[in-house]
Amino acid sequence: MAAPSLALQSLTLSHFRSHKRTVLETDGRPVAIYGANGAGKTNILEAISMLSPGRGLRGAKVDELVRSQEAVGWKVSGVLQSLSQVHEVETSFDGTGSRKVLIDEKTASQAALGRIGRVVWLVPVMDRLWVEGADGRRRFLDRMAMSFHPSHAEASLTYEKAMRERNRMLKDGVRDPSWYSAVEAQMAKAGAVIHKNRLEALEMLAAAQEQADTAFPAAECALVHAEGIEMPASDEDLAMAFADSRPRDLMAGRTLVGPHRADLEAVYSAKGVAARKCSTGEQKALLVSLILANGRALAAEFGAPPIYLLDEVAAHLDADRRAALYDEICALGAQAWMTGTGPELFEDLGDRAMRLDVTEHAGVSSVAVV
Ligand SMILES: Nc1ncnc2c1ncn2[C@@H]1O[C@H](COP(=O)(O)OP(=O)(O)O)[C@@H](O)[C@H]1O
Ligand SMILES: [Mg+2]
Incomplete structure (x- = not known):
């Protein structure tokens, strides 16, 4: 499968909710994220949603995203492949004012993020x-x-x-x-x-x-x-x-x-x-x-499907529809970030997706590539 033309090639979360420092490299395939309740899966999706205009997939205020244990602000950054271009994108909150956006190390508006990237999500509250x-x-x-x-x-x-x-x-x-x-x-x-x-x-x-x-x-x-x-x-x-x-x-x-x-x-x-x-x-x-x-x-x-954030997407979908969803995402060539409680929910994806195992110890999430 060719790498999707709109995708995060890497992602770093700093002091973002339960993630003290999480660094991820992707390989072009959809990303299946699993782990127990409260492990920090949705927080990863929320971090990605902050790389688009607005308040992200929880509609949270900027200061709620600060890791409460340190309370020093937060930062989400990544390398975004956008059609034929590659951009360094970063958004952060330093404890005061609103969140800041940098594109290729230059200050930019949230709207500018929306022009180079497109992010669409489904979250359980939308059920x-x-x-x-x-x-x-x-x-x-x-x-x-x-x-x-x-x-x-x-x-x-x-x-x-x-x-x-x-x-x-x-x-x-x-x-x-x-x-x-x-x-x-x-x-x-x-x-x-x-x-x-x-x-x-x-x-x-x-x-x-x-x-x-x-x-x-x-x-x-x-x-x-x-x-x-x-x-x-x-x-x-x-x-x-x-x-x-x-x-x-x-x-x-x-x-x-x-x-x-x-x-x-x-x-x-x-x-x-x-x-x-x-x-x-x-x-x-x-x-x-x-x-x-x-x-x-x-x-x-636009030339590419959006980056999808599909939180707990397998819930309420029967096995056939779940398999169909995976097939369609792969056929579209979209970078979909999907969460679920266990790896069995992503079995139908086979090697068409990369897998991340998220765990939490003492209030800190860690992510392992499986
Ligand atoms: N601002 C914050 N600082 C530190 N931890 C947080 C913050 N907000 C949420 N959390 C923690 O993140 C965890 C929930 O993460 P989440 O990604 O929603 O879990 P899940 O893996 O179930 O999707 C909870 O343990 C919660 O206490
Ligand atoms: Mg969740």
């Missing part, structure tokens, strides 16, 4: 994605949208910052329309970009699912607005919706319309059943189906 609140579904969709359009991260940040400002005015009971127009214009502009990126992502996912020969069930997805109203899509529609919504928003003390109220609906196509009504295993299979479609579409668009 309840289809039955819980819209937040998780939006984040899941936004992660995929960001993999296609790295600028999605910037649009989201701009939108959220402007919305915080507007919400402050609403809470303070500001009524003068002239105070709102600038901030609403900003929200409308960024919001339209967010909406467009999400729709494009859904289109690409739909096409990638349609063309695929896969063991995973296709999910038919739609973007809807939380309140059952039509999703305001363009700059103008959004600006108008914000202005119209002001009286209601003043009562609520927050913004009730816009892309932050969008929800992702999915239907198990072949059965015509809403994802939230499917069995736990089916719900998981739909998520896997979407991220694999994401990978195929990205391979065509």
Whole structure:
């Protein structure tokens, strides 16, 4: 198998949660990580997720990631193969402020990480994605949208910052329309970009699912607005919706319309059943189906599938689906980092994956290449 064109060739964790110093070299194959509960497996995946924009796969605050025993900040670094280029990437937190990013030893933005690398994950809390609140579904969709359009991260940040400002005015009971127009214009502009990126992502996912020969069930997805109203899509529609919504928003003390109220609906196509009504295993299979479609579409668009972080991925997948997942990851040529409690979960991978055994002693994780 040729080495994937988007992959971490090496990874170093320093003072990152349970990892005091962990240094890993990869060989291009997917990485199967096993060990007991609490050994430090998910922490490795979380460290990799910090090499992409945002708060990583646990949504943690930067200071939570500091190894509590030393409390001296943390650092994650690696060598990233990105298409035909190789970059040194590093992100760290020194105890104050926000996390810093270095690409090839130069200070860079988090968004810049998103342009050279694409990281997509599935974690156990997402097992309840289809039955819980819209937040998780939006984040899941936004992660995929960001993999296609790295600028999605910037649009989201701009939108959220402007919305915080507007919400402050609403809470303070500001009524003068002239105070709102600038901030609403900003929200409308960024919001339209967010909406467009999400729709494009859904289109690409739909096409990638349609063309695929896969063991995973296709999910038919739609973007809807939380309140059952039509999703305001363009700059103008959004600006108008914000202005119209002001009286209601003043009562609520927050913004009730816009892309932050969008929800992702999915239907198990072949059965015509809403994802939230499917069995736990089916719900998981739909998520896997979407991220694999994401990978195929990205391979065509960007030139490589994303780096996958699949935490406890074998849970809820029966043996056939698990084997199918491994086959599809290998066929895609994606660097997937997968965790599970024991090596038996990865047996079907044979020598198609490298294996890491993670153990914990006295609060320190160690990793052995098996
Ligand atoms: N900030 C931290 N400092 C030190 N240890 C931490 C920190 N955060 C979590 N841990 C430890 O990491 C371990 C959990 O690691 P995790 O990777 O989630 O385990 P698993 O192997 O089950 O996925 C726990 O033992 C926890 O106490
Ligand atoms: Mg875990």
